[in-house]
Amino acid sequence: MPRLKTTHDVFSAIGEPKRRVLVEQLVLKEMTVNELVDIVKWSQPTVSKHLSVLKKVKIVSERKEGRFRYYRVQPEELRPIQEWMHQFEKYWGGAMDQLDNYLNQIQVKGVDGEQ
């Protein structure tokens, strides 16, 4: 199946819980594979495998320094995910604010405002 790099691929990439853990760690600071292995306690091949998927969709970038490769998150690539993440809270949370105002309003104005 041909795969284009689309937003969907970014979502597939972070659909895997282990990859979310890696992204969360790399948000905090740039790290090498070994540093990540120390923190998450998975095997090095497991960490490398997931990193390569994240790299492919450009959520994570790689920088070489001497013998080491450092990985870091590319925040711009995560922005659409952040927007989705807030969709529920934003839409319904916002609607609840409107409801709150409305309920207060009608109870003050209401004809049978017997408290």
Added chain:
Amino acid sequence: MSNDKVIPSEILREFNAPRQLVFDAWTQVKHLNNWMFPMVGCKCEFVSANIVDGGNSLHKVTMPNGNEMWLYTQYEEVLSPEKLIFLQYMSNENGDIVPMTHMPGWPKDMLATLLFEELSDDRTKLTFLWEPRNPTPEELKVFEATRAEHGSGWGAGMEQLNNYLDSL
């Protein structure tokens, strides 16, 4: 490794109003038109509403910039004054469900469960649960990937990212 149990997203709110009134605000058009939109400056208009078990409604939200959004709602359970369950979809003005192309892979059926709890004569607690119904494994992954700090969604590290993105 994959866990099929869906943990709903949740919003908890308390309102200074009797439970019956809060419930009516969700189920009567004369109330709904006044508040069912995500921010100040929007308008809401229900063009049809049969808010009963198995019924449906169609409403339009007009955003402050004039953009219109149609929403079709299917009601599963309307149990006054304690419970309301519905599925809501983006639709066109005829109530035909339209695919959300801007959200690829997003679960097709999102189920909302609202529980109204009486705290006192004039105070009501509302629990709003939101979850995909019968999601495909792919949909479930996308749902999990897009929420903060629930279930197997993102952990605390995401907060750092949010702060960072907000500061850009």
